[in-house]
Amino acid sequence: MSTSFLTEKQVAISAVRRACLLTSSVFNKLVKNETLTKEDKSPVTVGDYAAQAVVNIILKRAFPDDPIVGEEDADDLKKDPALTKRVVELANEALQADLGLGEMAEWGIGPGPEKSAEELLGAIDQGNHVGGPLGRMWTLDPIDGTKGFLRGGQYAVCLALIIDGHVELGVIGCPNLPYDPSDPEGPRGCIFVAVRGQGAQQMTLSGANPAPVTIPEIAPGALNFLESVEAAHSDHSFNNRVSTSLNISRAPTRMDSQAKYCCLARGDGGVYLRMPTKAGYKEKIWDHASGNVLVEEAGGIVTDSRGLALNFGLGKTLGDNYGVIAARSDVHKKVLEAVQQARAAEEEEIAKAKA
Ligand SMILES: Nc1ncnc2c1ncn2[C@@H]1O[C@H](COP(=O)(O)OS(=O)(=O)O)[C@@H](OP(=O)(O)O)[C@H]1O
Ligand SMILES: [Mg+2]
Ligand SMILES: [Mg+2]
Numbered sequence: 001m002s003t004s005f006l007t008e009k010q011v012a013i014s015a016v017r018r019a020c021l022l023t024s025s026v027f028n029k030l031v032k033n034e035t036l037t038k039e040d041k042s043p044v045t046v047g048d049y050a051a052q053a054v055v056n057i058i059l060k061r062a063f064p065d066d067p068i069v070g071e072e073d074a075d076d077l078k079k080d081p082a083l084t085k086r087v088v089e090l091a092n093e094a095l096q097a098d099l100g101l102g103e104m105a106e107w108g109i110g111p112g113p114e115k116s117a118e119e120l121l122g123a124i125d126q127g128n129h130v131g132g133p134l135g136r137m138w139t140l141d142p143i144d145g146t147k148g149f150l151r152g153g154q155y156a157v158c159l160a161l162i163i164d165g166h167v168e169l170g171v172i173g174c175p176n177l178p179y180d181p182s183d184p185e186g187p188r189g190c191i192f193v194a195v196r197g198q199g200a201q202q203m204t205l206s207g208a209n210p211a212p213v214t215i216p217e218i219a220p221g222a223l224n225f226l227e228s229v230e231a232a233h234s235d236h237s238f239n240n241r242v243s244t245s246l247n248i249s250r251a252p253t254r255m256d257s258q259a260k261y262c263c264l265a266r267g268d269g270g271v272y273l274r275m276p277t278k279a280g281y282k283e284k285i286w287d288h289a290s291g292n293v294l295v296e297e298a299g300g301i302v303t304d305s306r307g308l309a310l311n312f313g314l315g316k317t318l319g320d321n322y323g324v325i326a327a328r329s330d331v332h333k334k335v336l337e338a339v340q341q342a343r344a345a346e347e348e349e350i351a352k353a354k355a
């Protein structure tokens with residue numbers, strides 16, 4: 001196995017790019033009955049299923065022995081023949097699209113025979129690995145920020161390679177993110193790529209113009225928080241308390257998905273802070289793995305609210321990690337201190353209210 005991960009990187013970019021083309025084309029045609037509600041009440045669309053099928057087909061062809069920890073499974077989809085038919089059409093269209101930059105026909109992509117429903121449903125279910133501390137595995141979020149996707153906002157296709165519990169490679173495709181943050185109305189669509197020890201890059205959705213990204217020094221007055229749109233996913237009032245204590249006057253940027261990590265990596269924002277809103281919720285590895293290596297390779301630090309590294313070797317979740325803080329190292333130190341003070345103050349208030 002090459003430690004430069006050159007093939008892994010090219011295959012992962014190709015898989016994410018094809019999934020992004022699929023999701024952006026499906027958005028305009030999505031109809032209401034093409035979305036299901038999962039057991040945890042969260043939405044899943046034909047886009048999520050078809051994107052997971054496409055990425056898994058490509059990964060399994062290139063790396064047949066690598067397990068995949070994917071967000072979705074095909075159980076509910078199999079009960080719905082109309083939705084299955086749609087997923088099969090979308091996935092085949094994405095797999096059969098002409099070869100683009102750096103792609104090779106031997107990866108099983110480009111014009112060729114159609115995959116059957118059985119093959120594609122099977123591919124979705126190949127994302128059933130449970131994770132763990134040892135060996136190589138991929139983790140996939142076919143659409144991160146499905147709610148953002150449905151409202152036409154930010155979402156991301158996120159794929160990462162984890163080896164022995166450490167994220168070595170991350171690719172994030174953001175079809176709706178402006179390529180140039182200084183031109184928010186300009187062309188949209190970017191792919192972010194990071195390989196451990198090799199830096200981070202941004203390129204267009206077609207893989208053109210790769211350019212390094214690093215978190216620049218941001219003057220304290222220009223810092224702002226990057227946080228979830230959904231109040232149920234991260235504690236907005238806690239973020240407000242922390243930003244006030246840091247004298248941050250700029251309003252937070254609310255954005256769905258790991259696009260937040262991408263913005264941080266290219267200096268568009270300054271602080272990623274995500275604190276749980278309810279006891280017991282454990283963050284999923286596919287919601288953070290790609291962003292973790294991207295931010296670290298762009299010169300940032302990522303920890304939980306206690307200053308501990310995120311642990312990607314515990315299974316499908318980050319286990320006992322509590323909250324996530326990501327920022328350039330100088331900013332991270334200040335935010336971590338402020339978060340710990342804010343938590344202590346909150347606990348004191350709760351104790352007083354109980355007394
Ligand atoms: N209660 C709770 N707390 C924390 N996180 C949760 C919670 N419920 C869901 N999720 C996960 O949040 C993922 C969406 O990412 P974001 O929170 O960054 O975007 S959003 O603004 O909230 O949409 C979302 O990812 P997707 O399901 O891929 O969209 C979920 O995995
Ligand atoms: Mg989901
Ligand atoms: Mg997600």
Ligand SMILES: [Mg+2]
Pocket residue numbers: 048071141142143144145146
């Ligand atoms: Mg998802």
